[in-house]
Amino acid sequence: MATKSRASTGLVQYLRQAAYYSSQQARHQPVTYVLGNPSADLDSIISAIIYSYIATSTRQGCLPPRHYVPIINLPDVRSGNELGRLRPEFITALKLATKDSGNQEADDAAFLKQSILTVADLKEQIRQTNSQPDSAKPIEVFMVDWNALPVLSSGRRGIEGFDDDTHGDIPIAVTGCIDHHYDEKFVPPDVTTWCIQTGVGSCTSLVVRELRSRGLWRDTPFVEAVHEGHPQLESSIISSLRAESEVAKLALAAILADTTNMTAKDKVSEVDRLAVSFLKSKINQAQDPSWNCDKFYEEIINAKNSSVDKLTTDEVLGRDYKDWIDDIPATRGIVKKIKIGICSVVKPISWLISKASQEHQSPESPQQFFDSLRAFAQSRNLDVVAVMTAYTTQPENQFHRELLVWCLDKGHSQGFELFEALAIDKLGLQNLSGSNIQTFSNTNDDMIRIWRQTDVSKSRKQVAPLLRNAMTESLL
Secondary structure (H helix, E strand, C coil): CCEEECCCCCHHHHHHHHHHHHHHCCCCCCEEEEECCCCCCHHHHHHHHHHHHHHHHCCCCCCCCCEEEEEECCCCCCCCHHHHHHCHHHHHHHHHHCCCCCCCCCCHHHHHHHHCCEHHHHHHHHHHHCCCCCCCCCEEEEEECCCCCCECCCCCECCCCCCCCCCCCCCEEEEEEEECCCCCCCCCCCCCEEEECCCCCCHHHHHHHHHHHCCCCCCCCCEEECCCCCCCHHHHHHHHHHHHHHHHHHHHHHHHHHCCCCCCCCCCCHHHHHHHHHHHHHHHHCCCCCCCHHHHHHHHHHHHHHHHHHCCHHHHHHHCEEEEEEEEECHHHCEEEEEEEEEEECCCHHHHHHHHHHHCCCCCCHHHHHHHHHHHHHHCCCCEEEEEEEEEECCCCEEEEEEEEEECCHHHHHHHHHHHHHHHHHCCEEECCCCCHHHCCCCCCCCEEEEEECCCCCCHHHHHHHHHHHHHHCCC
């Protein structure tokens, strides 16, 4: 029996093809853009790539053809050097996953420009080709690792970066969603694919499950028996197994990163375990003797943790950042709004203070950090800004969390106080000791709290709803 491959295209080759189809989408075959959240973290990026690759590969030969194109949700960053500097863990994961494919580039910037698209790249494609769709032909978007488009400055929901004079009228049609965050009730359940489930460590795990349940990614290799005597039988099998192994390795990178190599008991779910088992079986099919899962994980995490040393304080705060605009029902039927932003950082508050002081070439003091944080919040029109730190100290290998919350608008003081009252118990908050941060008063503002979070199982997925609910319920 010879074989016919259903999806033997290598991962890098596919990404280059996807970039091409994006540039041609207005004139040729239809495209669905698979878009992760604005944090553009590893799970978000990889979820988009995995879904796009499998969905496109399994539609080969279908009519009408449709291409799924992954987009990194960075509206101000083009693919290339800057993307590599801001997201080195993604570059590391992609290159490790595809290192045996013969598609390695000596120059990371060239590798990214040829293979990866950001929102900024998509905006430039539209500008250069003058191919802005009309109102009857919206851009089709499949959301992964989030489930609500943001409210733009125009007041409508859309994609950041397309709300200027040039791109403000581009309509967005959300055709599907896979996410592991709290349901914002934005995506209707009757879209083609709707999967919003909390309690799962990685969105990539949900993507893998959904692809498998729909028969798009099977337990058997992407190879089908057709007849005997095919001269390219062995080459076809090897190519197909290698392609699946590449995709599986990349998917595994996101899951391991989000679950601390599957050791974070409070994060790992059965969905994650089943996904990891499936992906490892795909990797093992390729019979790669050099594959080492623990080493793979360590290289990616080291790239992520060391990358912040090369960033500015503002870039560190914005690297893994999410915000929300919520309604606050007030008296006399007037609905007010509050904008809350949360920064996740892989270094302690003390490190942020040192970094900000060094940037300003001044003696170490919380003043410089709070100035930077205030500027960061004001540039995003935030009423409340929070910083969540998560880091491990050596040699005891102890995991820690800290939480800083700053209510910049005193009109929301009731919500701030309610959050403090609730979070002390729910998050195990204790005043941060061993530092003069807690007594910092140069801002002339007492609506700043910095705690050590003893319940380290609570990440932003749990803290964000608690903070948002407290800030909005306070005036009910």
